[in-house]
Amino acid sequence: MWESLKEFASWFFVTGDPLIYGAMVSIALTMVAIVFVLTKYKKWGWLWREWLTTVDHKRIGIMYLIASLLMLFRGGVDALLMRVQLAFPNLEFLHSDHYNAIFTTHGTIMILFMAMPMMFGLFNMVVPLQLGARDVAYPFLNAVSFWLFMFGAMLFNLSFVIGGSPDAGWLSYPPLSQNDFSPGPGQNFWIWGIQISGIGSLATGINFIVTILKMRAPGMKLMKMPMFSWSVFSSCVMIILAFPILTVTIALLYLDRFAGAHFFTMDGGGNPMMYLNLIWMWGHPEVYIVVVPAFGIFSEVVATFAKKKLFGYTSMVAAVMGIAILSFFTWAHHFFTMGTSANVIAFFAITTMLIAIPTGVKIFNWLFTMYRGKISFKQPMMWTIAFIPCFVVGGATGVMLSVAPADYQYHNSYFLIAHFHQVLIGGVVFGYLAGIYYWWPKLFGFKLDEKLGAWGFWLWNIGFYVCFMPQYALGFMGMTRRYYTYGWDLGWEPLNLVSTVGAFLMGAGFVFQVWQITYSIKHGERDTTGDPWNGRTLEWSIPSPAPFYNFAVVPQVKELDDFWRVKEEKANGTYKEEPVHLEPIHMPKNSGLPFIMSVCWFIAGFGFVWEWTWMAVIGMVGVALVMWARSFQYDTDYYVPVDEVRRTEASLGRVY
């Protein structure tokens, strides 16, 4: 009995590496600490009532943000481990299989479990406020999305200590990701972690499309909608069109592994190259899904801090929607080197280049928003200004990569690595950070400290160039991605060392940001006005932090940047005060079902990962029961009485 238990444990748990034992111990200790604190301060009820069952988009946004920062930490540690291994030739810090697992989890986590939730966090924190709405279209579904993401991410991260991490690259190309070459549960963790959170992403896409189409404040025509909301709309359209392809693709991969199907196998008539096509039909739109909302953030930030109307609003709208369409016609540029016919290659090379046009137009429009403005260099603006040169260079190297015959020389080299990190860090990360700094006071009621933020900013920026500029050069030196080691004879060592130093500078930048957040909770400048940046859009018209129903009175919109108009009219005395009439507010009730359902998905996912059918069945039955129960729930919303609204508003300093 004892022996068989021991055998099970050695197969079930990841063993053999001190790093992993360390992680196991720290995970266990953290869990114990959390349980202890929650019990000691009697916070279990609070946790359940206020957070786990919430359907408030702002709280869901905050939970997304916290989760994404944790994932940024894990993905960042992965990155630093890789950079240490590559700092010198022939280093034996990590073994090949361990290194392979680390770059796989780094890529997967950064795109799917860091960028996506940070983006959804921003959607949730901002869009309803910007539209003058009291919540998203489907608050319950919104909570389902979050918890599916959360449990998908947990399932994926569990592979670090149980069963073994996936190690076939972040997109798990078959045949490498098939049973023959990647036996064991690692790949299954990859599949089910993504699958479960992917269902949540799909639901978020639907949710925000309907929110944007139907929940805008009266008078806000589509062409009077703030640019960030437009970018969210563009992103969500891409989500609903791209994510079903991902769902199908990885489900088929799982069928290959679990049921012995032959979709992407080498034998039995399978076609691994079909996987490449399918995964990139999702994968390419995916990068635009994450970058377009960043464009929206820059548009808001630039206008606010240049104190000037956004230049070329119509062009900007056309550009984000154009990018959404074009993004579906470029997928094959990820494998120009597959030996396809010249016609196909030429087509995809040209469509890829076309994307540069709307993107370039956006850059010019941001520049000319600043032109003849009055620029103040607050943190959100700093990140935006840093973004422009970084993204211009990253975009240009993207155009270089789209030159198909030249791509044969860049493909899978560090030139490519440098390019996509430059657009993803320079575009997505800088953008989301700008957004977080910008909207932080609205969510939490205080600003993040400028001085610590400046440290974070400069370390990130300098670190970025020190890390990735050498990688372009390494690409020209023929260094291939995913090498866990290299020899002395290639001349790669100086630039690799420099790159590692840069990575640690960025890591230090992140540490400063964590410090900044913890410091600012106590000492950050409080926002008592609700409008700390002299903002232009509706979210700044309500108190910070926003009350749970957002708007005591639904605003009447007349113009783009409507709050700016109101402020101007008040300043020059033309503002007509309309009689305010408070009414009971219709709000959704909290529900524990999204959480419970996601737990069931987690159980099912864990069963699928280990190919324990009984467990998968139990989990799926649980999911079905929760859905059944929800279908019979009719008492799902309530009205907030006028008195309560009046009291809440008074406590926030607004008298009605």
Added chain:
Amino acid sequence: MSGGKWPRRLQLAVLAALASIMLAGCGSDYVVLNPKGPVAQTQYDLIMISIILCSIIIIPVIALTAFIVYRYRDTPNNKATYKPNWAHSTKLEVIWWSIPIVIIAILGYFTVRDTYALKENPNKEVQPMVIQVTSLDWKWLFTYPEQNIATVNYLQIPAGVPVQFQISAEAPMNSFWVPELGGQIYAMAGMTTELYLQADHPGEFQGRGANFTGEGFAHMQFNVKATSQDEFDQWVKEVKGTTPAMSKEDYEQLRKPGLSEVLTYSSFPEGLFEEIVSKYSHGHPMETGGSMHDSMHMDGDKKESAPGSEAGEKKDESAHSTHHMPNTAMTPVMSH
């Protein structure tokens, strides 16, 4: 924060970094920028054209950013114009919709031209020599059908002669890359891809696998030695005279996951490469660049009995003739 100086300093640093990389590009370690054959030369020229065209955008935009950020900073003494409602100018917008369009059009022209050019023999005057490349876990097998010799993790070619590489795999997908001679192409099981490369002069070059294949991937590097035709013939003779023949069993050993040293064989089993390709091409139409290796389609359960059998090939060819457009298997979703 000390006004607008910092962002500009940052951009200067970026420019300096970029410039140093470009200058350093002359060093011989920069294999991509040191073309040693016509294919790599074409690609080098394209890289340079694209860098120049991109610089036409990058440099003015970065300069403009620095200027605007400095000029319109919000400080008490700044007398720059402030027009908070100036947000539209058709003239300006037309200009910056057109700039990228023009640049893309120019770049697109060169791209399309060379995409077609590189599909063909780069040196029309000389008959190309054929070398078959197989990616295994984790080593490269090169078979020379015209010389009937084979090597592992080592490639020798005559200088001045275009080589047509026919590339496949019996392992996860890899990518065959000799940067100084030209760009890479995937090595995929059940398919043959084609790549022309030529070394203009004798020399030694690095070759490597560029697509991740698992544990031993980083060790899939090989040397490419280009010699004069005479020396090459001499080497072939030597190999034939001094090294062992490769048997079926030898190949089965090689195929097993693991690393390998440089090996040479005086011969290899006839039709080995074709057999490797056909083993995984059954059941779906096979893509190649349209060479003579088309359609080694065989029924899976018969694969042991008749590898390379003429009759079997003929029959299957006719059965699948309708799927014989190139690229059927490459971009499956598009062609159906």
Added chain:
Amino acid sequence: MQQVANNHEHGHAHDHEHGHEDHEQLKVLGFWIFLVTDCILFGSLFATYAVLMHSYAGGPTGKELFELPGVIASTFILLTSSFTSGLAILAMNKGKVKELIGWLVVTALLGLSFIGLEISEFTHLVHEGATMSTSAFWSAFFTLVGTHGVHVSVGLFWMVAIMMQLRRRGLTPVTRRKVTTLSLYWHFLDVVWIFLFTVVYLMGVM
């Protein structure tokens, strides 16, 4: 768009029923978008099937094993069930709950027999030696047809839930919306089946 904006202007809070209806309309729109995503899901599976439809790998072909009479029967059954779900909507519009439930029962029974036929077809195929792991073609076949079957089965459970709610609560804006979305879903599955029947079975035996 304008419509909704106007509704808001009139102040929805006072008119509870009205606010509800607004909300239910919102859910129908969301369901349409869900159907778009489901369309893409099936589109991807069809594309996969199209790529692999000749990859028999020495195993049996569709032509050898498909039995059209059974498939034509299930097509007929599913088409009829789509018609009866339409009749259910008509009954709902006339406000007749009993008739509505009756037609839903008929629809569900037809759906159930469709599933029964599909199960017996799959059993037959497995018996003949065509399984998920026989060849790429059969993997694609079972996945495509099976995914449709799973959709129909989910629809059946949903239908039962809605019938129970109709009995308990009668016709309210909420139950009306549920019947509407269910019937959208059911028609959608019917359309998918028509494509499936054409691409998989008809083209398979030709």
